[in-house]
Amino acid sequence: MKHSFLNMLRAGLFFEVSILKNNKGLLFTLLARPYLVLLMLYFLYQQLQAETSPKDLVLLSLTVTGSIDVLWDIAGRGIILRMHGILPYYTVVPEGLLLSLTITFLPKYLLENLLKTLVFLPLLVIYLDLLSALEYVAGVFFLLILGLLPLIGLSMLLAGLTLMAKEESPWLDWITPIILLASGAIYPLSVLPPWLQAISRLLPTTYIVEAADTLTQHLDTGGFFTSVIVAMMILSIGYNIVSASLAKRAEEKLLVRGI
């Protein structure tokens, strides 16, 4: 089983590297996308006359693109594999269809987010010295990996439901803006209504956003980070157990009904 997981990770990495290596245009658009999200956020905050630093905007751009990708890509890949006629092969993988789709997606997420984070390095170097910029980039990348954990189960469930519905695109991706809003990723939690603040405490992503804020503000944070990560991990495990078991049920139904 362990060997099989590794093979799937390797296959996912090989696929992603091959795609990017052989398609320079795709690589370029991939790297340009975070900058355009940053531009959009810059215009928004300028209109709102809200104070933001380039670091805030970089972090927010990566959070937005990262969370959209994770909820979209796994289900999206399921659809495209079905169109290619390859999806039935995934059903005979011992780990199961949805888990295989998720595991083979992980290298893509990690590699793309690493590239997207690194692409901001030249911008950050204008405002920070090189070492601080590198530290910041490493910190943000770490948070993006952590941020992925609670969304894995949800993405699997989304993929299962999308495949069951026999739709042409993932049909639950509207969860993304809700999660981002309720996590305080777009506006500070303090300005949100109390009921939304209460919900935000149940979302693991809220803790990621709080940790990211702390990273941006350069606070002395050793203990804080540890407690945030622990809280986040507990919630992530809870979320993933629930959503993975729902995804498993969805997969069983999917296999009975046919893909």
Added chain:
Amino acid sequence: MGRARAVIWLHAIRARRYLLSMISNSLTDTLWIVTLLLGFVLSGKTQLLAENLLGLIAWTIISNSAWMISGWVDYLGVLGLIEEHEARGTSVFLVLTGRIIPLLLSSGITSTITLIIFRVAGAEIAIHYPIHVLLTLMLLVVQSAVYGLLLGTLALKTGIPGYMFDIASLAFLGLALMPINEERLSQIIFVPLLGPLLAAKLAGQQPLDSHLLFLLFLSTLLQIPILLVVIKKVSRDIQKTGIKIIGEL
């Protein structure tokens, strides 16, 4: 004419078959619009709500044209239907043009849900010059279709997934929020997409000068022959060298 009718029928029937995807897409757009506009409510700038709402609704037309027209080329490519259409004498670009149907439906659903949400929340959303808004939105639909089809031709030629080209629509999202007045509009009226987008935004607040409307109409008209030339060239290339599309999501 028979082919055009078949394309309309195809997209109408697909819109019904994939209704869930379309509603989901509209709901996602709605939630992004509400999230962005919430910033104006939270910062006490409610007077800017109506004009920005219109700007963002106009933006969904641009965004959906990239996603629903050029992104959909991937779908055709993966299924091997591009060659199939060409072999049967139906231009793939005619099929793509038909995607205006789901585009309009999706943006229509988004606008309706967004307006309902803000009405229910008690926000005053007044559109003062609906005829001007409608005119500018119609021109925006034409320019967006041109944009989507141009991106589609790029996807066919380069192998970059069509949806990846929608990166520019993210920048348009920011630009949709920029303040606009008649003077500034006259400076950017010829900028594709941005001209009609901001014209629609302004038309919600004040009547547009007929001179500006004429320029907007002219700029839209000028884009069509450019598109036709590009389509002709790409169609010829496809017949000679085949497509490069990979359809990777």
